[in-house]
Amino acid sequence: MCGIIGYIGDKQALPIIIAGLQRLEYRGYDSAGIALIDGESTFHLRRSVGKLSNLTAALEDERVSRQGKGLPLEGTVGMGHTRWATHGKPTESNAHPHRGPQNQVVVVHNGIIENYVQLKQELIAQGYDFTYASETDTEVLAHLLEKHMTHDHLSMEQAMFTLLGEIKGTAAIVALSASEPDKIVCARLSNAGGVVIGYGEGVEMFVASDIPAILPHTRKMTFLDSGEVAVLTRQGVTFYNQSGAVISKEITIINTDAITAAKGGFKHFMQKEIYDQPQALTDTIRGRADVVAGTVNLENLTFTPAELAAIEKVTIVACGTSWHAGLIGKFLIEELARLPVEVDYGSEFRYRDPIITSNHLLIAITQSGETVDTLAAIEEAHHKQAKVVSLVNVIGSQAARVADGIIYMQAGPEIGVASTKAFTASVVDLVLLAVYLGRVRGVLKADRARSLLQSLLEIPKLAADVIAENKVYDQIARAKAQAHDFLYLGRGINYPVALEGALKLKELSYVHAEGYPAGELKHGPIALIDDGLPVVAIAVKDKVYDKVVSAIEQVKARDGWVLAIATAGDTEIGAKADKVIYVPVTDPLLYPILTALPMQLLSYYIAVRRGCDVDQPRNLAKSVTVE
Ligand code: G6P
Numbered sequence: 001m002c003g004i005i006g007y008i009g010d011k012q013a014l015p016i017i018i019a020g021l022q023r024l025e026y027r028g029y030d031s032a033g034i035a036l037i038d039g040e041s042t043f044h045l046r047r048s049v050g051k052l053s054n055l056t057a058a059l060e061d062e063r064v065s066r067q068g069k070g071l072p073l074e075g076t077v078g079m080g081h082t083r084w085a086t087h088g089k090p091t092e093s094n095a096h097p098h099r100g101p102q103n104q105v106v107v108v109h110n111g112i113i114e115n116y117v118q119l120k121q122e123l124i125a126q127g128y129d130f131t132y133a134s135e136t137d138t139e140v141l142a143h144l145l146e147k148h149m150t151h152d153h154l155s156m157e158q159a160m161f162t163l164l165g166e167i168k169g170t171a172a173i174v175a176l177s178a179s180e181p182d183k184i185v186c187a188r189l190s191n192a193g194g195v196v197i198g199y200g201e202g203v204e205m206f207v208a209s210d211i212p213a214i215l216p217h218t219r220k221m222t223f224l225d226s227g228e229v230a231v232l233t234r235q236g237v238t239f240y241n242q243s244g245a246v247i248s249k250e251i252t253i254i255n256t257d258a259i260t261a262a263k264g265g266f267k268h269f270m271q272k273e274i275y276d277q278p279q280a281l282t283d284t285i286r287g288r289a290d291v292v293a294g295t296v297n298l299e300n301l302t303f304t305p306a307e308l309a310a311i312e313k314v315t316i317v318a319c320g321t322s323w324h325a326g327l328i329g330k331f332l333i334e335e336l337a338r339l340p341v342e343v344d345y346g347s348e349f350r351y352r353d354p355i356i357t358s359n360h361l362l363i364a365i366t367q368s369g370e371t372v373d374t375l376a377a378i379e380e381a382h383h384k385q386a387k388v389v390s391l392v393n394v395i396g397s398q399a400a401r402v403a404d405g406i407i408y409m410q411a412g413p414e415i416g417v418a419s420t421k422a423f424t425a426s427v428v429d430l431v432l433l434a435v436y437l438g439r440v441r442g443v444l445k446a447d448r449a450r451s452l453l454q455s456l457l458e459i460p461k462l463a464a465d466v467i468a469e470n471k472v473y474d475q476i477a478r479a480k481a482q483a484h485d486f487l488y489l490g491r492g493i494n495y496p497v498a499l500e501g502a503l504k505l506k507e508l509s510y511v512h513a514e515g516y517p518a519g520e521l522k523h524g525p526i527a528l529i530d531d532g533l534p535v536v537a538i539a540v541k542d543k544v545y546d547k548v549v550s551a552i553e554q555v556k557a558r559d560g561w562v563l564a565i566a567t568a569g570d571t572e573i574g575a576k577a578d579k580v581i582y583v584p585v586t587d588p589l590l591y592p593i594l595t596a597l598p599m600q601l602l603s604y605y606i607a608v609r610r611g612c613d614v615d616q617p618r619n620l621a622k623s624v625t626v627e
Contacts, residue, residue: 002096002110003027004195005213006079006174006184008232009204013078014059014071020206020213021052021080026269026415026615026622027209028084031095035106036075041181043106044073047095051616052082077181079174079207081108084621087116088135097176098139100146101129105156105177107145110209111170111189113137119144119166141167145175156185157231161244164189164227170372172224174207184232188224194370194398195224199251203234210370210623211254211394212413219254223396252396268614270416270508274600278464280421281593283410284428289435289456294449296436301389301405308440311361311387314341317349317377318365319624321419321503322426325391326365327496328592329430335589336444336452337437346373350380358385363433366390367414367422368623369397378402391429393422407433416615417622418507420600423500424463424593431456431590455587459594462584466597472581473598476563477605480534486513487525490538490595491548497538497592501599507617508607518544518551529558536602537577538595541567542588552576563602565595 003024007013017034025032032055033047048055062072081096088094097106113119116137123143124130130139144166148159156177163173164187171189186207188195198206198214198221206214207230211221224230227242241247266272288297314333316326323345330341339361344354346364350373356362362381366374369392378388378399390403393411400406409425435452438444480486486505490498499515506513516525518537529535535555539548552562553576564577568584583594607614 002084002108002209003082003213004079004108004110004172004174004207004209006186006207006232007204008077008182008184008234009200010076010202010234011204012071013075014073016217017078017080018052018056019216020208021082023212024209025052025082026417028082028621029616030085030090031083031092032081033095033097033108034073034078034080035097035176036073036078037176037178037181038075041178043099043103043176043178044075045097045099045106046073047092047097049090049092049095077176077184079108079176079184086112087137094134094136096138098134098136098142100142102146102150104150104179105142105146105175107138107142107173107175109138109141110172113140113167113171114169115167116140123147141171141173145177149177149179156180156183157229157240160185160187160229161240164229172209182233185229186224186232187229188226190226195230196396197222197224197230197232197237199237205232205234205237207232211396212415215254220251221254221396222249222251223401254395268416268604270418270420270604270614273414273416273420274597274604275467276412277421277424277467277597278460280409280411280425281428281460281463283412284425285432285456285460286410288432289453291450291453291457294446294453295439296432296453298405298407298432298436301407301436303387303405305440307387308437310359311339311437312359314339314361314363315349315354315356315381316341316343316363316365317346317374319346319371319373321423321500322365322367322374324496324500324503325423325426325430326363327499328427328493329363329365329434331493332430332434332589333437336434337441338443339437344377346371346377350376354380356381356384356386360386362386362388364388364390364399364403365426366397366399367393367409367411367419367426369394369399370623372624375399375402389433391426391433393425415622417617417620418504418603424596427593427596428456428459452587452589455590459586459590462586462594463597466583466594467601469581470601472579473601473605474609476579476602477609481509481606481609483532483534484512485528485533486511487528487533487535488513488515489518489521489535489548489551490515491518491544492542493589493592494538494540494542494595497595497599498536500596501536501603504599504603505606507620508603508614509610509612510618511606511610518548521551521554526554526558529555529560531559531561533560535560535562536565536599537562538565539573540565540583540588540591540595541570541585542591549573549576565598
């Protein structure tokens with residue numbers, strides 16, 4: 001969850017590293033730090049608590065204090081880190097980079113070293129000095145590397161290999177050494193926490209925790225696998241496998257456009273990403289839905305018809321917002337492909353002994369493709385011989401690389417920590433997959449597939465209509481932003497959208513919210529209803545419409561306030577709810593794509609009105625690469 005960038009080349013590293021950290025800040029913003037090596041092989045370390053802006057302000061003060069000449073720090077080799085705290089509070093001493101006791105090595109790290117306490121005790125017993133003590137596990141990495149280089153006289157890469165043999169846990173590590181100043185050494189341990197190597201123009205190389213950090217500089221990238229080490233020099237990179245042998249690795253050309261990751265004219269990334277959705281949905285559908293034939297073409301799904309026919313059960317695993325998409329997937333796959341579907345959190349699945357066989361299909365949904373619990377679930381499914389399909393947004397991410405089949409979300413880079421466009425894009429992917437499975441398995445009639453796919457093609461335009469109507473959200477936010485709790489109700493395929501609405505509000509506004517199936521209202525939550533608890537009810541025209549309306553009536557009978565999300569043309573709902581937001585008519589299975597949009601806009605406007613940091617809510621991170 002921490003962000004890492006490193007540079008070695010012929011340019012000044014500082015501006016490249018700071019710009020890279022800006023693009024990585026969504027991964028964590030508890031502290032930021034940089035380390036550069038200057039022409040005299042001396043390290044320069046700067047670290048600040050809190051957001052990157054604190055670090056850049058401190059650097060600017062340094063520049064000004066030197067009469068504003070040149071850069072605050074010079075050097076053509078360096079690295080930076082933005083932290084999401086796991087071990088130790090967000091303090092300056094816990095901020096990365098961490099250095100060895102003799103200032104010979106500096107290290108940045110993403111992950112968790114599970115045996116760091118034991119390693120630290122061993123080092124202390126050997127007389128190692130933890131004067132610059134932090135509470136982090138990472139500090140041990142710097143000590144061990146330095147020990148192996150200065151005491152055991154190993155090269156930096158040999159020291160890194162030795163280190164990998166000593167540590168347990170998950171780690172993406174990047175290290176610099178004063179004695180080998182023309183190198184960056186990086187390593188990856190376990191499948192959590194990616195390491196991507198970028199090939200720059202001429203004599204420069206990059207390393208990062210993820211693609212967007214270096215995308216403005218290069219599209220040519222290579223991904224490290226677990227146990228591998230890479231040594232970067234100005235001239236290129238050498239890769240080593242787990243056993244220390246030199247290997248060649250594939251270069252991937254990344255097509256994502258860096259420009260689309262920029263904020264454009266919007267105030268927040270999240271706002272931009274909400275408005276990106278018509279385009280993201282178009283891109284996700286494009287080339288895949290054949291309305292005439294009533295079939296779906298999924299380019300990275302290469303199972304044979306016999307393999308698909310043999311599937312007996314589907315398990316969907318995911319976390320957070322992606323888990324809500326998974327719950328919608330259950331409705332879609334059960335109805336269209338007539339397969340039983342179970343939906344589980346990655347974090348729960350991995351510690352059960354789930355009943356999975358080679359005739360089961362595991363669908364992993366993950367925007368980032370790096371969520372450690374979801375990756376562990378994939379590993380468990382593979383271990384039990386099941387086939388795995390990953391629904392992923394980030395091209396080349398771990399979940400994409402280890403899956404047997406991939407369905408990309410095509411949402412483009414999502415920077416706002418709270419997921420928006422990746423959610424609706426993953427629901428589109430699930431519609432496509434459900435139709436695909438239904439057709440290949442011969443249980444979905446061509447006519448039904450045609451009409452659903454035709455409706456799907458119209459969805460981006462309908463989504464654009466929904467988000468164009470945005471004034472109402474600010475009005476509601478003005479009236480309700482100070483409420484302490486919200487209740488979200490939905491039923492059937494829109495119940496997961498109620499959960500997602502509640503999650504969005506919690507994440508962004510720090511307001512307590514609960515999502516409930518509307519039918520469960522009377523079994524408990526109704527006791528909460530009074531005039532201080534706003535209720536958001538999704539009451540679109542589908543087969544459970546009447547049931548949701550009766551839940552609205554139960555709320556109104558107890559003086560509750562109701563915002564209904566209803567279908568355009570519903571003339572009755574206005575008399576029942578206090579406020580109505582309409583979404584256009586679509587196929588009942590596609591309503592979640594449209595009803596999710598008011599959920600996103602409502603929480604966005606409430607968060608803005610409450611003065612919250614919309615793009616980087618407190619305590620959260622975009623991709624959770626630790627348990
Ligand atoms: C974090 C993010 C959520 C996201 C979840 C799963 O908790 O804050 O927005 O839904 O991780 O992420 P994934 O990348 O696996 O979809």
